[in-house]
Amino acid sequence: MFSTQQCAARDSAPGDLEACLKECMEALDLFLNNKFEESLDKLRPQISDSMYHALIHATIVEMRAMMTFEHDDIINAGSTMKGAQAVCHRFRKKLTVVGKMSKPTGEGFTEDELHAEACYAECLLQRAALTFLQDESMVSFLKGGMKVRSSYMIYKELHQFTQSHDFHKGPNHSHLEGGVSLGIGAFNLTLSLFPPRILKLLEFAGFSGDKEYGLAQLQEGASSLNLRSLLCTMLLLCNYTFLTFILGTGEDDISEADRLIKPYLSRYPKGAIFLFFAGRIEEIKGNINKAISLFEDGCAAQQAWKQFHHMCYWELMWCFTYKRVWKMAYFYADLLSKESRWSKAMYVYMKAAYLSMLPQGEERPFGDNEVELFRQVPSYKQKIAGKSPPTEKFAIRKARRYNSDPPRTLPVPVLEMMYMWNGFAMIEKDEALTQGVMETLLEAERKLHEGPVNEYSIDDSCVITLLKGLCFRNQGQIDRAEACFMHICTSEKHIHHDDYLVPNALLELSLMYIRLGRKEEAIRLLQRAK
Template sequence: MAGPDPPQQQQVEEKAEPIDDAELAFQGINMLLNNGFKESDELFRRYRTQSPLMSFGASFVSFLNAMMTFEEEKMQMASDDLRTTEKLCESDNAGVIETIRNKIKKSMDSQRSGVEVVDRLQRQIIVADCQVYLAVLCFVKQELSAYIKGGWILRKAWKMFNKCYSDISQLQEACLRQSSEPEGPLASDQANHNASPTDCGGRVTEEVLDRLKGSVSFGYGLFHLCISMVPPHLLKIVNLLGFPGDRHQGLASLAYASESKDMKAPLATLALLWYHTVVQPFFALDGSDSHAGLLEAKAILQKKAMVYPNSSLFIFFRGRVQRLECQINSALASFQDALEFASDQREIQHVCLYEIGWCSMIEMSFEDAYRSFERLKNESRWSQCYYAYLTGVCQGASGDLEGANAVFRDVQKLFKRKNNQIEQFAMKRAERLKKITLTRELCILGVVEVLYLWKALPNCSSSKLQLMNQVLQGLDDQSSLGLKHLLLGAIQKCLGNIKDGIQSFQMAAQDEYGRLNNSYVQPYSYYELGCVLLAKPETLSKGRSLLLQAKENYTGYDFENRLHVRIHSALASIKEVVPH
């Protein structure tokens, strides 16, 4: 995280102090993951101007804070810190962006050592990593212009990763060849005669190259996962089709990085947990199975339990696994534990509170839910508008309609980001609920709706799903008829009542009256119908047709990009089962 520059005298003293920045950076990241946020931040800030690796560590702490809160202020701070790290890496006279091949050629001079080769490779990897993080900061805004900007940044990063990955691999091969060649004067003369830009010379060791390979594999893997999250139709806009996101390659690279001795090994572990417990179920990246990847996540958590026994982040991900396994009470206990261990870290406290709110909605414990969201509304600076809407629907669902109405009136005042689709959705819903006679049932409809849109209905128990079904069946609001049938269909699908689910989805797809209030209902209904029909070979063709209909016949509705990612994943699953 950015901080004031230390006094000049202190800088001179620290420059005279030799440091093993690779080892120091690894220690700093481990501090971070064992709840030593303050100590980690101080360590990285102390050396951030003296080592590109330590500067990167400081910027990563800033980036992590931004990603946990999504607050505009922290996202801007992270962006500034990442660009500062980039400048430090490029401060060398020759410029780190110059091709690695030319730089390694220079290292053949007897005056230069392999250490310089490693330093320049390390700098290039860090610059590429910074580019990926800057792209992620763009993507989380979920805006068209941000997607395009993030896409161009990723394109630059991709070229740098490819170059570094290739050069490091060639250096590793050269080292392997040299270690297997016979020793002696003749062999030495032959090696010098055959020297190439990627010869393993000077003081470049296999151990150092393995660490660099782990370092580049982290960004390379994260890059692939980022690309796989971008809506396919936007990939065409930013001309990224030449760089397709391969999720399997991304996961393999992150797994390699997580076992390396690089400072980013623990971060690669966190990235894998984030993917398996947050991204994969949310975007339905393996069809409709929200449990895909849970075995991998559980194995990672078990393996790292001794290293990070009380880490609030690892306990948080344990709670995510438990939530996805529908062990809601256990998940709540884990999030409460993580909340306590993160007593000095407001950002982690907020993500824990958010999950506690969601688990409470899943359990239909509406009073507990609205108290969590109310605290977030008052404390968080990310999206008070969104938290206010969640507070209102949960408060109304608990029976406090007067309190809910008061909160809905606040939503308009807290609406700040006009291009943010989540805030747009929250404001439109709050405005509508203010204009009609509010009932507890309508608020429960609002809760079930967000559970559906955020892919949380599969986490609900059968008894809670039956209770939701009962409430919605008794709802008689014509303007919400299509939404009601969409949600009923999703509930029936979760309960395994496929025939009833199909019937409800069909009724939702035919609803024209409520289209103005709920513009996303029809395309989402066709998507749901398509996914159900994909499950049987005899209806696979019809299912594919409905998915394409949802993709091509509708535009300008709420959460359009989100649905496009899910449709793309569903269509890709057909190609894996029935290759063309």
């Protein structure tokens, strides 16, 4: 094994950089085998002397902080990443100006200096993410924005340089290219998610937000054996299994995620990260029982980082929701409310929602009471990057109905929130699951019609109608689905509280028309919804 001095040498030979990269790959291998602390222990002795040891160590520390969401962990991660950035800076070419490399070909840069640029840009980007999380002030937002811009400009110059015909590839080029692909891919994919109006301003400022180009860059980074291939793969898996469902329609081809994860599952059959993504893929396919088994395996695979369990608990909660096993879903919401800091308002709301789905006289687990839980929800409100998460704001607004005496109960709060997380796309491939949800909606509709009329009656009826429309669409009963969505639109003047219903009904109707090839009608509906 090479010495610390060898790794730290300013003008090190190519073999020294190669040795550093090899040891970091070994540390990453430990991490993927659930040996998280052993991985950190392997990296720690050289974090003051090796840019790659410093970067990978700080990345793992930040990953843990992101999952715990503890203030002290986030502060520690920020300090660790700042230290890593300082180490990377020592290896950079003297007098390098961000965005102004010496020549388009990068002439005069050693291999170490090029790697240092990529590592430095990655540290900047990760520090920006922590800045947005740990402080809500405008000053911190601007500081984070400056880090993002500096990072992007470095990546942009490196990308132009590595694509040049005059560029001479060093022996560790695959790792450098992987780092550039990660940066360019992550920026393009992330920025493409911004609204067009904001994206135009960002592009005017020099940023690029091309989704397909970003995905292609990440695919390139994931396809070769390099230190960043894991991060490229994880970003792609997040896109195919989460972003397309939470921020889109969820109609992307899941086969690409399947292809990406297979080699990792083969090499790391007990790897908690990959068991989690494998479960998510099965969930999207509609194989809910198989998904549950994989999420449970992910929890059993390791006990060192309980935060990995929380990701599985969240998905298990929804899996049992799709199956309408309310008490099991409640159990996972309860675990999250006690162990995870990410969104206590959401977890407590879901606990209350599941209890409200149980028959009136049935005993509640742990002696909990849904009315009391709903009333607690606003007290858990928080901000991430200066903003309250939209689903939290939605939960708080809904929960306020229980402040009155007697409380104005919600008809199907679980299924309504399931819609907010695009859960109806999950049950579409299993006819029995859709039929089960329809039965629950019909029962809720019956109770609503039999109960006393109040100021929420029309809103509640329209909520049920919207969800029935989604079930009809899943079942291929297009005329009945269309009738449901149109009914909500014609009820616009009578809806007093749930102002999301009409635009969402128009959206769902337009998405259905797109499937049917009626694109001109769909565009008109989308414009009206907007």
